[in-house]
Amino acid sequence: MFFLAVLVLLGLAFDVRGLQSLIPEEAGIKANSAVAMMLGSLALLRRNHRILTFFSIAVFLIGALTLSEYSLHRNFGIDEFFIRDTNYIFYPGRMSQYTSIGYMLLGLSLLPMNSRHHVLRQFSRVLGILTGALGALAIVSHGYDTHVPNLIRPHSNVSVPTALGLLIGAIGVQYATPSEGIVRLLHADNAGGAMLRRLLPAGTLLTLLLGYAVRDAQIHYRWESGFSLALVGLGVGACLIGGIVLTAVDLERQDLSRRESVSLSMMAAKAAPVMIWMSGTDKLCTYVNKPWLDFTGRSMDSELGSGWAEGVHPEDSQRCFDTFTQSFDRREEFQMEYRLRRYDGEYRWVLDLGVPRFDQDGSFVGFVGIGVDVTDRKRVEQTLRESEARFLDLAEQSRTTHWEVDPQGLFTYVSHVSQASWGYRPEEVVGRMHFYDIHPEEGRTAFKADVFAVIERKLPFLDVIHAVETKDGRISWGSVNGIPILNADGTLRCYRGSCTDVTERKLAEDALSDMSRKLIEAHEQERTRIARELHDDIVQRLAFLAVQLDVVRRNIPDSGSEIGRRIGDLRNQATDITTDVQSLSHELHSSKLEYLGIEVAAKNFCKEFCEHQGVEIDFQSYDVPAGLPSDLSLPLFRVLQEALRNAAKHSGVNSFEVKLWGSGQDVQLTVKDHGAGFDSEAATKGTGLGLTSMQERLRLVGGELSIISQPMRGTTIHARVCHNSGGLWRNDSRLISERG
Known part of the structure; x- marks a missing residue:
C-alpha cells in the first residue's frame, strides 16, 4: 500500500499517465488520494505507537474535507495543495465523493484498531469490512467494465489504485488483531477454519469467473438474466458442495485421530501407577482407572457419576465439592487434599490435581485429574510441626535468642526472648534491623566488616562474644553461634543461630582476667626487682670477692702451695657463681627484650641456654615485626623459657628446634623436640603451674597456646599472639576458622 502510493505520487510528479491509473485510458488517482493512502499505510506500519492516532485522523480529515467541498459547494484550497492538476476542467485535483467516503471509513477503522476495549476493536473491524467492500466493488466494476451508478462516472470515479489501496487497508485492519474476528476464524486449526480457507478463495474466484462469463455471454449471445443467475447459482452451489465434501473428509480424519488419541490415553491411564479420573461437561465422573478401583475396592459402576464421592470423609465432603464446582465453572486447574476411604475402611489423605480438558476445536469437554496417596507425607509433616513447636517452646523458655538473617544481614526471624535480652520485640527487629544495629556505636564499623567477611566465606562460627546495646542503652554481652544455610546451587540463603546472654559470665571473666593480669604484673615487677638486685648488688659483690681472692693468691709467696691452690x-x-647469678638475673628480666626486641632476645636466650645446659638449639626467625609491644613480646618470651626448660628436663634429648616468625596479623612461636613426649591432657589437668601460666599469659593478650604431644613421639608447643587483629573476630580461638 505504501509503495503503491509512492508509485502514484511519482507518476503525478512527473506526469506519467500510466503510473497514475495503472490501466490505460482509465481515470487516474488524485494527489490527495495518494497522500491519504500513504498516511493509511504508515498508520498500519506504526499501529503499536502513539503516532497511529495522528495518521488515522489525517486520513479521515482528507476524506471529510473533500466531501464537505462537494456538500457545501465550496473550495477549501486542498485539492491542488500538493500537485497542480491539468487533466480536468471541473474540480481539478479533487478526489471523488465515494473515494472521500472510503478514506473517511478507513481513517475511522484505523483509529481504534488497537484499543483496549473489545467493542471498539469490533467496531474497527466492521468499518474495515465496509471499506474493503467499497474498494472491491470498484475493482469489480472496472474489471467488468460495468458502470455501477455513481461509482464510475466523471467526478465520482474510484480509480483502480484507490480501490486497491482501500482493499489493502481494510485487510490490514483485520490483521491488526489476528486473534479476533474473521482472521482468527481463517487461521483456526479446526474444521471451521479449514472450511473457510477452502471456500473463501474458491467461492470468490468461481463467482468472479462466472460473473465475467455470464456478462460476456449476455453481450454476445443475448442470454436472459434469469438463465444467467441460475448458472451463477449452480457454480456457487458446486463450490459449496465441494468444500463441504472436503471438510467432511477432514473431519473424519480428525475424528479417527482423536479416537486413537483417546484410546492411547485410556491405555496409559490403566497402566499408570497413580489414580486417574475423568469427568464430563455435566460434572459427573465418566472414568476411573484400575489403581483407583484397587484403592477403593469398588466396581467401576459404583464410582461413576457421583458415586466416587461416597468414599470421601464426611468432614471433607463439602469442601471437596465446593472446590471442584468452583474450578469447573471457571474452567480452572485445582489442587485439593481430602480423605478417601480405602478398601480396608481406613481413610487415607489423597492429593487431587485436576485440569480442564478441551478438544481440538477448543470446546470444553470436562476435567481430568490424578490422585496420589499422601498420608505418609502428612504424618511426617505433622511430626515435623510438633517437633518445631516443641523447639519453639524450649527456645522461648530459655535465655537464648534464636535468630535468622539474610545475606545482607537483615533479621528475618528472632524469637521472643529478644525482648528480655535486647529490649526489642520481634516485630521491631524482623525486617527493620540488621545484626550490626544492636552492636554499640563504638566499634560497630569494624564489627560489621568482620561479620561480612565471614558471611562472604560462608563459614560457621562458635561462641563469639560481642557487646549488645539494648533498647534502653545498656551494654550487655552475648555469646553468638551461627551456621550458613545454602541453596541447592551453593549460594547463601541465610544464616541461622543463637545469641545467649552471658553478661554475668563476661563480667566474672573480666574480673578474673583483671586479677590474673594484676598478679602477673606483680610477678613481673618482683622478678624485675630481684633481677636488678642480683645484677646490681649480688653479682657485683661476688665479682669483687673473686677479684680479692685472686689478689690474695698472688700475694702468697708460694702460690703453688696447698693454700694457694685452695684460694684459686x-x-x-x-x-x-657470679656467672650463674648473672644468668638467673637475665632469665628473671631480660634487658635485651626490653631494648632490642623479641627476635634478638629469643636468639640470645637460646645461645645462653645452649652454653649453660650443654644442648643444641636450631633457632630460626623471619618476618618478625619490629617494635612489637612488650605486653605481647613478654608472654612469647616466657613461653620460650618455660618450653625449653621443660624440654631439657623431661624430653631426654639434647637437640631442639625453635622457630619465631610473623604472618601479617600475628606473631607465632614453636618449640619442638623429638623426645619422650607426654600426655598433654593429663599434664594440663595436673598440679603443675608451667603450662597453666603459659596459657593464662597468652589468654590475657588474646593469644593462643596449643600443645601437640604423645608419649615417645615428641612435643610441639605453638604460641600465637595478634599484634594487629583489626577486630573482635580475628583474635578469639573459638571463632570461625578453617581449622574447624
Whole structure:
C-alpha cells in the first residue's frame, strides 16, 4: 500500500499517465488520494505507537474535507495543495465523493484498531469490512467494465489504485488483531477454519469467473438474466458442495485421530501407577482407572457419576465439592487434599490435581485429574510441626535468642526472648534491623566488616562474644553461634543461630582476667626487682670477692702451695657463681627484650641456654615485626623459657628446634623436640603451674597456646599472639576458622 502510493505520487510528479491509473485510458488517482493512502499505510506500519492516532485522523480529515467541498459547494484550497492538476476542467485535483467516503471509513477503522476495549476493536473491524467492500466493488466494476451508478462516472470515479489501496487497508485492519474476528476464524486449526480457507478463495474466484462469463455471454449471445443467475447459482452451489465434501473428509480424519488419541490415553491411564479420573461437561465422573478401583475396592459402576464421592470423609465432603464446582465453572486447574476411604475402611489423605480438558476445536469437554496417596507425607509433616513447636517452646523458655538473617544481614526471624535480652520485640527487629544495629556505636564499623567477611566465606562460627546495646542503652554481652544455610546451587540463603546472654559470665571473666593480669604484673615487677638486685648488688659483690681472692693468691709467696691452690679454687667457684647469678638475673628480666626486641632476645636466650645446659638449639626467625609491644613480646618470651626448660628436663634429648616468625596479623612461636613426649591432657589437668601460666599469659593478650604431644613421639608447643587483629573476630580461638 505504501509503495503503491509512492508509485502514484511519482507518476503525478512527473506526469506519467500510466503510473497514475495503472490501466490505460482509465481515470487516474488524485494527489490527495495518494497522500491519504500513504498516511493509511504508515498508520498500519506504526499501529503499536502513539503516532497511529495522528495518521488515522489525517486520513479521515482528507476524506471529510473533500466531501464537505462537494456538500457545501465550496473550495477549501486542498485539492491542488500538493500537485497542480491539468487533466480536468471541473474540480481539478479533487478526489471523488465515494473515494472521500472510503478514506473517511478507513481513517475511522484505523483509529481504534488497537484499543483496549473489545467493542471498539469490533467496531474497527466492521468499518474495515465496509471499506474493503467499497474498494472491491470498484475493482469489480472496472474489471467488468460495468458502470455501477455513481461509482464510475466523471467526478465520482474510484480509480483502480484507490480501490486497491482501500482493499489493502481494510485487510490490514483485520490483521491488526489476528486473534479476533474473521482472521482468527481463517487461521483456526479446526474444521471451521479449514472450511473457510477452502471456500473463501474458491467461492470468490468461481463467482468472479462466472460473473465475467455470464456478462460476456449476455453481450454476445443475448442470454436472459434469469438463465444467467441460475448458472451463477449452480457454480456457487458446486463450490459449496465441494468444500463441504472436503471438510467432511477432514473431519473424519480428525475424528479417527482423536479416537486413537483417546484410546492411547485410556491405555496409559490403566497402566499408570497413580489414580486417574475423568469427568464430563455435566460434572459427573465418566472414568476411573484400575489403581483407583484397587484403592477403593469398588466396581467401576459404583464410582461413576457421583458415586466416587461416597468414599470421601464426611468432614471433607463439602469442601471437596465446593472446590471442584468452583474450578469447573471457571474452567480452572485445582489442587485439593481430602480423605478417601480405602478398601480396608481406613481413610487415607489423597492429593487431587485436576485440569480442564478441551478438544481440538477448543470446546470444553470436562476435567481430568490424578490422585496420589499422601498420608505418609502428612504424618511426617505433622511430626515435623510438633517437633518445631516443641523447639519453639524450649527456645522461648530459655535465655537464648534464636535468630535468622539474610545475606545482607537483615533479621528475618528472632524469637521472643529478644525482648528480655535486647529490649526489642520481634516485630521491631524482623525486617527493620540488621545484626550490626544492636552492636554499640563504638566499634560497630569494624564489627560489621568482620561479620561480612565471614558471611562472604560462608563459614560457621562458635561462641563469639560481642557487646549488645539494648533498647534502653545498656551494654550487655552475648555469646553468638551461627551456621550458613545454602541453596541447592551453593549460594547463601541465610544464616541461622543463637545469641545467649552471658553478661554475668563476661563480667566474672573480666574480673578474673583483671586479677590474673594484676598478679602477673606483680610477678613481673618482683622478678624485675630481684633481677636488678642480683645484677646490681649480688653479682657485683661476688665479682669483687673473686677479684680479692685472686689478689690474695698472688700475694702468697708460694702460690703453688696447698693454700694457694685452695684460694684459686675458691676464686673459680666465686666466678662460676657470679656467672650463674648473672644468668638467673637475665632469665628473671631480660634487658635485651626490653631494648632490642623479641627476635634478638629469643636468639640470645637460646645461645645462653645452649652454653649453660650443654644442648643444641636450631633457632630460626623471619618476618618478625619490629617494635612489637612488650605486653605481647613478654608472654612469647616466657613461653620460650618455660618450653625449653621443660624440654631439657623431661624430653631426654639434647637437640631442639625453635622457630619465631610473623604472618601479617600475628606473631607465632614453636618449640619442638623429638623426645619422650607426654600426655598433654593429663599434664594440663595436673598440679603443675608451667603450662597453666603459659596459657593464662597468652589468654590475657588474646593469644593462643596449643600443645601437640604423645608419649615417645615428641612435643610441639605453638604460641600465637595478634599484634594487629583489626577486630573482635580475628583474635578469639573459638571463632570461625578453617581449622574447624
